[in-house]
Amino acid sequence: MKIQVNGKKVEYENELTVKELLKEEDVDMPEMVSVELNGEILAKDKFDSQLIKDGDQVEFLYFMGGGSNDGLH
Amino acid sequence: MIINLAKSSYEKLVEDAKERFPKEACGLVAGTKEEKVVEVKEVVPMTNLDDSAEHFTLDPQEQFKVAKEIRKQGYELLGNYHSHPFTPARPSAEDKKLAYNEELIYFIISLAESEPILKAFKIEEQELVSELELQIENN
Numbered sequence: 217m218k219i220q221v222n223g224k225k226v227e228y229e230n231e232l233t234v235k236e237l238l239k240e241e242d243v244d245m246p247e248m249v250s251v252e253l254n255g256e257i258l259a260k261d262k263f264d265s266q267l268i269k270d271g272d273q274v275e276f277l278y279f280m281g282g283g284s285n286d287g288l289h
Numbered sequence: 290m291i292i293n294l295a296k297s298s299y300e301k302l303v304e305d306a307k308e309r310f311p312k313e314a315c316g317l318v319a320g321t322k323e324e325k326v327v328e329v330k331e332v333v334p335m336t337n338l339d340d341s342a343e344h345f346t347l348d349p350q351e352q353f354k355v356a357k358e359i360r361k362q363g364y365e366l367l368g369n370y371h372s373h374p375f376t377p378a379r380p381s382a383e384d385k386k387l388a389y390n391e392e393l394i395y396f397i398i399s400l401a402e403s404e405p406i407l408k409a410f411k412i413e414e415q416e417l418v419s420e421l422e423l424q425i426e427n428n
Contacts, residue, residue, distance in 0.1 A: 281344070
C-alpha cells in the first residue's frame with residue numbers, strides 16, 4: 217500500500233496498525249506521540265487496532281512540553 | 290553543528306517571551322538543515338496549554354496545523370522554543386524528562402537577567418544535554 221507519513225510518500229507491503237507503523241517509523245515511545253489520520257486526531261487507545269489503508273495520510277508528532285521550575289534554582 | 294538565526298527571528302522570539310512574561314512562551318522553529326549548518330527561517334509562537342510561569346505544553350492540534358504549513362513553505366521542523374521567565378537558559382530536569390525527540394533542537398530563552406539570553410541544545414536519552422553553537426545574523 218502507498219501512504220503518506222508526515223508528508224512523505226512511503227510504501228508498505230501489507231496493511232499495518234498505527235502502532236506497527238510507528239514502530240516502522242522508528243518511534244521509540246508511541247505513548248508520547250499524537251497521531252492524525254486523514255486529518256483527524258486518533259485516540260491513543262486506537263493505536264493498537266486502527267488499520268492504515270492504501271492512500272491514507274498519517275501525521276505523527278511527539279508531545280512537546282517542559283518547565284522552568286525543577287526545584288534546583 | 291552551527292545554527293544561524295536571522296536577527297528578525299531572534300527579535301520575534303524575544304518579543305514573544307517578553308509579551309507573555311511572567312508566563313512561559315513557547316513555539317516551533319522551522320528552517321533548513323544540512324550536515325553541519327542549520328538555518329532558522331521561521332519562528333512560530335504557539336499556545337501554551339498550561340498558561341503557566343513554570344510549565345509549557347504545546348497543543349497537538351495546533352502542532353499538526355503548523356507542521357503542515359512549515360512543509361508547504363519547503364522547510365522542516367527543526368525544534369521548539371520556550372522561555373524561562375525567572376531561571377537560566379538551560380534545560381531543567383522537566384525539560385530533559387519531556388525531551389522525547391532526539392532529532393529536535395531545543396531553544397531556551399531566559400529572561401532572568403537584564404538582557405534576554407537565548408541558547409540552543411540537543412537532548413539525548415532525556416538526560417544528556419549538549420549546547421549548540423548559535424549565531425545571530427543581521428538580516
